[in-house]
Structures are given as structure tokens and as C-alpha cells.
Amino acid sequence: EVQLVESGGGLVQPGGSLRVSCAASGFTFSSYWMHWVRQVPGKGLVWVSRINSDGSSTSYADSVKGRFTISRDNAKNTLYLQMNSLRAEDTAVYYCARDKWTPDYWGQGTLVTVSS
């Protein structure tokens, strides 16, 4: 069974940093591209970033480019999102999702709140 479990969310001050993680199991993690997608509570889904299977290629939404970094550790079956220079508008539930020509399996999300 495919499982994706996010962790690392919490409260952070504006301008601060946070790293969220996504532990994968039930599939060959190193064979799949992965995504981060976020959702402000009560609002829609917004794509954040994706990484290819070996980590050599990444892409980002314009809103986070230069501030967020996606990475992965295939030995640990874990996906990461390093978030720097956080802003109030980054407050959202962050989901990781496996890619199979679309985000197919999703985790349950981790809430990141940026507030003073």
C-alpha cells in the first residue's frame, strides 16, 4: 500500500525557516518524481514544486522560487521541502504527492503557520 506521511509543520515567525518532510513507503520511491502542493484552509490547491526521481531536476512555482528548495534522500525514502524567508501568505497545509504523469497518491498534509 502506498503511504506518504508528512511531518515537520508548525508555527514559524515571518522571515523564518522550516523544513517539512515526507516519508514514503509501499512503492519504489527512487523511481518516481514527487511534488509538493499546498492548500490554504478553505481555499484551493496550489502546486509548489516537483523533483525528478534522482533529484537532478527541480522546478518551482513563481511564488516560492528562490525561497523554497525541494530535495530527496532516496536511501531514506524521504522527500523534503526547505522553506526560507517565510511569509504570512505561505501559511497552508503542505501535501506531498507521488507523480505518475499527475500527482496520484497524496499524503495527509502538514500545517505550516507563519505568524508573529
Added chain:
Amino acid sequence: QSALTQPRSVSGSPGQSVTISCTGTSSDVGGYNYVSWYQQHPGKAPKLMIYEVSKRPSGVPDRFSGSKSGNTASLTISGLQAEDEADYYCCSYAASYTKVVFGGGTKLTVL
């Protein structure tokens, strides 16, 4: 990359059919056969319902179907059931497969 355009809400009675549209551009929906649809119930993660325009993952009822014409994709739900009440999002690859764009979401109400 702008969000794909979906109606904010649609509704239908049990047993009826509803169609949700998703309008993009030739740079996303119109340019790729990688349009997908997700169902999301409150407090839950999105669930993939349709991928590659019209394919259904295992376990998704055949009441759900997808299509595309030009820059507009559509999700049709026939034989509406109470449990279909949820938010629905379309999604497409864009920018030479380097980016993904979602629609703004449509709230389906089963009357």
C-alpha cells in the same frame, strides 16, 4: 502560471448528471493530454478520480468520466450519489512538463 478556470459551484439531485468544466490555454490543458481530476472531502487529502483526460484509476466508479476539447476539459458525474458531494479540482501539466497547474476548485452539492 495562472490557475485553470472552474465554476465555483454546481449542484444536482441524486441520480442526475453534472458536468464540471476546466478551462485553460494552449500552454496547459490544450497542449497536454495529462489533465486529471481530484475529489476532496472536507479535512481529507485529494483523491485522484481521472487521469490522462479520461482514464479512471482502479476503484473509481465508472459514473465518473472525463473528456477534453481544445483548451477545456470536463468531468462528468452521472447517477449522482450523496457521497459525491465534495470539492473537485482539475489539474494539468504546463511549461514543457516542468510545472503543474490546478483549477480553482468546484464545490459539488447534491441536493
